[in-house]
Amino acid sequence: MDCVVTGGNVKVLAKAIHSLSRIGDELYLEPEDDGLALRSVNSSRSAYACFLFSPLFFSRYVVCIPLVSCVLTPVLLQCVQAVFRSLSSLDKTVEKCHIELVGEKSRLTFTLHCKHGLMKTHNLSFQDSESLQAVFDKDSCSNVLRAQPRLLVDTVLHFPPALEEVSLSVSGERVLFRNYVEEEPERAKAMLTELSLSSDEFEHFAVGAESSITFCLKELRGLLVFAESTGLPVSVHFDLPGSPVVLSVTDSVLEVNFVLATLSDDLNLPRSPPPADDFLNDDIDSYLIAMDTSELPGPSNAPAQRSNHRLEAQSPVANHRLESEEAEEEETGDTERPPNKKFRSLFFGSVCPTDSQLTNQTATSQEVLASDSEDDAQAASP
Amino acid sequence: MLLSTHSQTVDDNYVLVASLDNVRNLSNILKAITFKDHAIFNATPNGLKVTVEDSKCLQANAFIQAEIFQEFTIKEDSVGFQINLTVLLDCLTIFGGSTVAGVTTALRMCYNGYGYPLTLFLEEGGVVTVCKINTQEPEEPIDFEFCSTNVTNKVILQSESLKEAFSELDMTSEVLQITMSPSQPYFRLSTFGNSGNAHYDYPKDSDMMELFQCSKTQTNRYRMSLLKPSTKALALSCKVSVRTDSRGFLSLQYLVRNDDGQICFVEYYCCPDEEAEEEY
Numbered sequence: 001m002d003c004v005v006t007g008g009n010v011k012v013l014a015k016a017i018h019s020l021s022r023i024g025d026e027l028y029l030e031p032e033d034d035g036l037a038l039r040s041v042n043s044s045r046s047a048y049a050c051f052l053f054s055p056l057f058f059s060r061y062v063v064c065i066p067l068v069s070c071v072l073t074p075v076l077l078q079c080v081q082a083v084f085r086s087l088s089s090l091d092k093t094v095e096k097c098h099i100e101l102v103g104e105k106s107r108l109t110f111t112l113h114c115k116h117g118l119m120k121t122h123n124l125s126f127q128d129s130e131s132l133q134a135v136f137d138k139d140s141c142s143n144v145l146r147a148q149p150r151l152l153v154d155t156v157l158h159f160p161p162a163l164e165e166v167s168l169s170v171s172g173e174r175v176l177f178r179n180y181v182e183e184e185p186e187r188a189k190a191m192l193t194e195l196s197l198s199s200d201e202f203e204h205f206a207v208g209a210e211s212s213i214t215f216c217l218k219e220l221r222g223l224l225v226f227a228e229s230t231g232l233p234v235s236v237h238f239d240l241p242g243s244p245v246v247l248s249v250t251d252s253v254l255e256v257n258f259v260l261a262t263l264s265d266d267l268n269l270p271r272s273p274p275p276a277d278d279f280l281n282d283d284i285d286s287y288l289i290a291m292d293t294s295e296l297p298g299p300s301n302a303p304a305q306r307s308n309h310r311l312e313a314q315s316p317v318a319n320h321r322l323e324s325e326e327a328e329e330e331e332t333g334d335t336e337r338p339p340n341k342k343f344r345s346l347f348f349g350s351v352c353p354t355d356s357q358l359t360n361q362t363a364t365s366q367e368v369l370a371s372d373s374e375d376d377a378q379a380a381s382p
Numbered sequence: 383m384l385l386s387t388h389s390q391t392v393d394d395n396y397v398l399v400a401s402l403d404n405v406r407n408l409s410n411i412l413k414a415i416t417f418k419d420h421a422i423f424n425a426t427p428n429g430l431k432v433t434v435e436d437s438k439c440l441q442a443n444a445f446i447q448a449e450i451f452q453e454f455t456i457k458e459d460s461v462g463f464q465i466n467l468t469v470l471l472d473c474l475t476i477f478g479g480s481t482v483a484g485v486t487t488a489l490r491m492c493y494n495g496y497g498y499p500l501t502l503f504l505e506e507g508g509v510v511t512v513c514k515i516n517t518q519e520p521e522e523p524i525d526f527e528f529c530s531t532n533v534t535n536k537v538i539l540q541s542e543s544l545k546e547a548f549s550e551l552d553m554t555s556e557v558l559q560i561t562m563s564p565s566q567p568y569f570r571l572s573t574f575g576n577s578g579n580a581h582y583d584y585p586k587d588s589d590m591m592e593l594f595q596c597s598k599t600q601t602n603r604y605r606m607s608l609l610k611p612s613t614k615a616l617a618l619s620c621k622v623s624v625r626t627d628s629r630g631f632l633s634l635q636y637l638v639r640n641d642d643g644q645i646c647f648v649e650y651y652c653c654p655d656e657e658a659e660e661e662y
Contacts, residue, residue, distance in 0.1 A: 075576060075577050076577045076578075079552070079575075079577045079578065082550060082552075085550070093546075107578075108578075116543055116584075116588045116589055116590040117584065117585040117587065117588035117589075117590075118543055118546075118547075118582065118583065118584055118588065118590070119581075119582075119583040119585075120547075120550075120580070120581070120582050120583075121580065121581040121582075121583070122578065122579075122580045123578045123579050123580070123581075124577050124578035125577065125578050
């Protein structure tokens with residue numbers, strides 16, 4: 001792949017990379033016929049983001065067959081972020097950015113043409129990878145809201161930065177945002193915040209079925225930061241609890257989709273019994289979710305306390321057939337897990353445990369090894 | 383005022399007396415070469431030269447001309463001593479180095495000669511601090527034998543653009559490779575880090591390039607760890623000259639303007655890294 005980004009679009013690309021790096025610590029760079037896709041997924045597979053830049057975004061876009069996907073491991077991603085650091089001055093200093101992906105040499109090159117004739121060239125060696133795609137069909141969602149990013153930014157402003165999950169409810173002509181507090185004892189002591197927006201604050205308000213979904217606020221904020229900088233409206237597509245919510249931002253040259261898992265139904269009731277889960281001891285592997293949604297989770301030996309977390313399988317959609325999950329499943333244990341990824345039991349696909357390997361894996365085989373009992377996730381239905 | 387009346391009676395004993403109304407005109411420059419504890423001071427009627435060396439491969443010199451000082455009296459042709467630079471800087475900034483407008487710390491630096499400590503009188507707002515720092519036998523600074531006649535390539539750049547490049551340098555690279563050539567890429571900084579290599583190219587006709595005199599294509603590598611301290615000098619400077627000689631030795635000269643707009647110089651000399659010479 002060979003493409004050139006000019007002017008203000010360099011900053012947009014840089015913001016996309018920064019947004020994605022907040023989702024997961026690996027970035028998938030996938031040149032396709034219909035554009036360049038940048039994708040990422042978080043370690044618990046409960047949040048996925050995809051930025052698809054159409055060929056028109058670029059002043060030059062050439063894709064070579066066979067298509068090559070590359071994954072930027074955390075180290076490489078840091079390098080790429082360093083290439084695009086100092087966002088504020090990027091549009092003043094960088095005139096043109098040339099990105100070249102040479103499959104045969106596993107080389108990814110960023111060349112930035114800057115002011116004063118300065119040219120910065122970064123040559124990185126990447127790893128081949130399978131494509132990362134999630135199965136979702138936002139067009140089939142019964143509820144669709146669309147608003148200017150400012151509205152949503154102002155809304156989430158009222159929630160504390162540390163808040164993990166937020167609930168969004170629609171009914172009739174109103175949209176309610178509430179902070180999500182699970183455990184019974186906490187509910188009595190916690191401050192509950194609720195914001196109500198009327199349907200006329202939205203550019204588009206289509207509610208097919210009254211619903212209340214709960215999802216991770218951090219990822220929503222991540223998208224809003226990007227949306228605000230572009231000034232494009234944000235669409236929210238969702239269905240029933242348990243089905244993923246799709247947040248998207250689109251314009252003629254760019255399509256951004258954030259797919260977030262939502263808490264499944266039984267947990268959404270205000271007085272559901274507390275899950276009493278101790279995530280510090282959980283085996284990370286149990287939470288790994290494959291993108292292949294046709295598989296339903298099998299029984300597992302995961303701690304019994306997670307019994308009330310149910311895995312929901314999204315009904316597969318023919319035109320978004322999922323590729324098998326990518327090679328690296330590098331979670332090696334909760335000791336490496338960053339504390340803020342504790343939000344629990346949000347799934348949007350079935351669990352298909354894979355072999356845990358460290359990030360240096362270069363194999364492109366997509367063999368899903370038979371899971372040993374420790375890796376299976378709990379699937380007990382309530 | 384306070385300082386001069388205090389020391390008037392003992393002036394005769396000093397071989398070197400230097401005074402500054404604003405101690406920052408000395409301390410800021412010294413900060414640009416503080417990467418080792420010890421520094422060699424050499425004072426001549428022309429001014430003060432402070433030298434810091436690292437593993438016989440790197441040498442940094444700060445020059446503060448006599449004209450910078452409000453008073454600079456020297457009784458010998460050359461006065462030299464070695465001193466702990468970290469301690470000296472701590473003393474020079476003992477009043478906290480505040481940048482409140484109109485408030486400066488005054489300095490009077492006195493040296494009695496061989497074997498005597500360096501005495502510092504610092505005054506701010508009527509408060510006087512006296513510091514005496516032990517001195518040692520000065521070592522002879524390394525002579526890198528870098529002379530202008532041997533210079534093969536020279537460029538002078540505005541520091542602004544180099545600052546950007548240096549702040550982005552891949553620190554996982556053990557070396558910094560500098561290529562200077564009369565043809566493409568003209569002036570190139572390269573790093574070879576964990577995930578790949580990076581190049582920063584400055585064309586000869588860039589408006590950041592004030593002087594471009596390259597006669598021969600040369601590529602040399604220098605240990606990143608040795609050059610890293612030079613970024614402090616770069617940060618202070620407005621212009622930098624980069625020269626390499628026929629042996630590949632590197633000379634970086636930084637033009638620094640102090641608080642009063644006066645010019646001082648800092649220079650770094652660095653040996654090329656001999657280990658690996660393959661081109662990328």
